[in-house]
Amino acid sequence: MRSDVKPPVKGLIESTSWDGPLDLYATLECGQTYCWRRSDGGMFAGEPPTEAVWYETVVGTDDPRVSAPVALRIRQLPGGIEYEASEDPVTLIRSLLGLDDPLPEIYASMPSHPLITAAIERYPGLRIVRDPPVACLLSFICSAQMRVARTHQLQTRIAKTYGTTMGWGDVAIAAFPTAERLAAVGEQQLRELGLGYRAPYVGDSASIVAAGDLHPVDVQGLPYEQARSDLTAFTGVGEKVADCVLLFALGYLQAVPLDTWMRQAISRYFPGLGDGSYAELSAGLRSAFGEDIAGYTQTHVFHLLRQTPAEKLPPAA
DNA sequence: AGCCAGGCAAGTG
DNA sequence: CACTTGCATGGC
Numbered sequence: 076m077r078s079d080v081k082p083p084v085k086g087l088i089e090s091t092s093w094d095g096p097l098d099l100y101a102t103l104e105c106g107q108t109y110c111w112r113r114s115d116g117g118m119f120a121g122e123p124p125t126e127a128v129w130y131e132t133v134v135g136t137d138d139p140r141v142s143a144p145v146a147l148r149i150r151q152l153p154g155g156i157e158y159e160a161s162e163d164p165v166t167l168i169r170s171l172l173g174l175d176d177p178l179p180e181i182y183a184s185m186p187s188h189p190l191i192t193a194a195i196e197r198y199p200g201l202r203i204v205r206d207p208p209v210a211c212l213l214s215f216i217c218s219a220q221m222r223v224a225r226t227h228q229l230q231t232r233i234a235k236t237y238g239t240t241m242g243w244g245d246v247a248i249a250a251f252p253t254a255e256r257l258a259a260v261g262e263q264q265l266r267e268l269g270l271g272y273r274a275p276y277v278g279d280s281a282s283i284v285a286a287g288d289l290h291p292v293d294v295q296g297l298p299y300e301q302a303r304s305d306l307t308a309f310t311g312v313g314e315k316v317a318d319c320v321l322l323f324a325l326g327y328l329q330a331v332p333l334d335t336w337m338r339q340a341i342s343r344y345f346p347g348l349g350d351g352s353y354a355e356l357s358a359g360l361r362s363a364f365g366e367d368i369a370g371y372t373q374t375h376v377f378h379l380l381r382q383t384p385a386e387k388l389p390p391a392a
Numbered sequence: 393a394g395c396c397a398g399g400c401a402a403g404t405g
Numbered sequence: 406c407a408c409t410t411g412c413a414t415g416g417c
Contacts, residue, residue, distance in 0.1 A: 106398065107398095215398080216399095216400095218397090218398055218399085219397090219398080219399040219400065220396085220397055220398090220399060220400090220412085220413085220414090221397060221398080221399095221413095221414080221415090222396090222397050222398085222415085222416080223397090223398070224416095225397085225414080225415070225416085226397095226398080266413085269413085269414065269415090270413080270414090271412075271413030271414055272400090272411085272412040272413050272414095273399095273400090273412095273413080274413090276400080276401090307400095310400090310401085311399085311400065311401085312399095312400080313399060313400050313401085314399095315398070315399060315400090316398090316399075316400085319398075332398065333398095334397095334398035334399080335396090335397075335398070335399090336398065337398085352406095352407090377398075381398090
């Protein structure tokens, strides 16, 4: 069934090899990435796994970090991150999970505010991922007006339907399909998967990548606001999805995706930022969250807001 | 039954 | 430029 029957590379990335805490569960299930699947199938059910469970993904050739697809799975143990992979994945895993981010310094540089303090005390070790850029782009196009769990369910369906499967033994991991493959899938078939009105957006953006007209990595290195603006050239990508790609794939830690949750937080906790344009609110929130690392603050706060009943949140200032 | 979910594109004024 | 409307689907 699978052609690659080679045994996997196995090992441990020791927790002493990075700075600060790591919470793999919060990192992969806070809603910032749709690229991983849990081997027990219980992702985004709201419950942490009872035992150390495997998280699985494939990093494909749309990603400049690899020259050939790499299948891997990881789990968190007391001593670090255990892995199994189709080839040595250590550098890749460190990148995917933000293990080289100086988290203690990042926490120290966050402004003192009741909402921010509550978020980092609740989720110490939540790190910003660096997802494969094309998969990140297309999955966040799908996320428009959909709940996190259903968005993830759709990505799984896309991978299992159109992606290639890699693995070893009884491990089988479905890769997110390449842009070329998705570009060849018709809008109608994507609708049948349940994408709804997002189906043509995904198809068109995949075609843009496949044709070589624009790749999300092309904007890497540009000034933040320029990069955000350039990404909106993809179909189905506005400023919010562009911010997600910049933060969760391209390492722009100053990006703050302004979704409905963050707009609520602004009106309740930072009313001074006003009801202006996206650009204005974004600049204001970056200032309130810590200019260079505002995305780290945003993702902690986002998770807190989603996981906490309103009456248990800090009182509005 | 109605409202909402990590919005966006296209059409007006 | 600011503002409005239509758009799929599922869960509560």
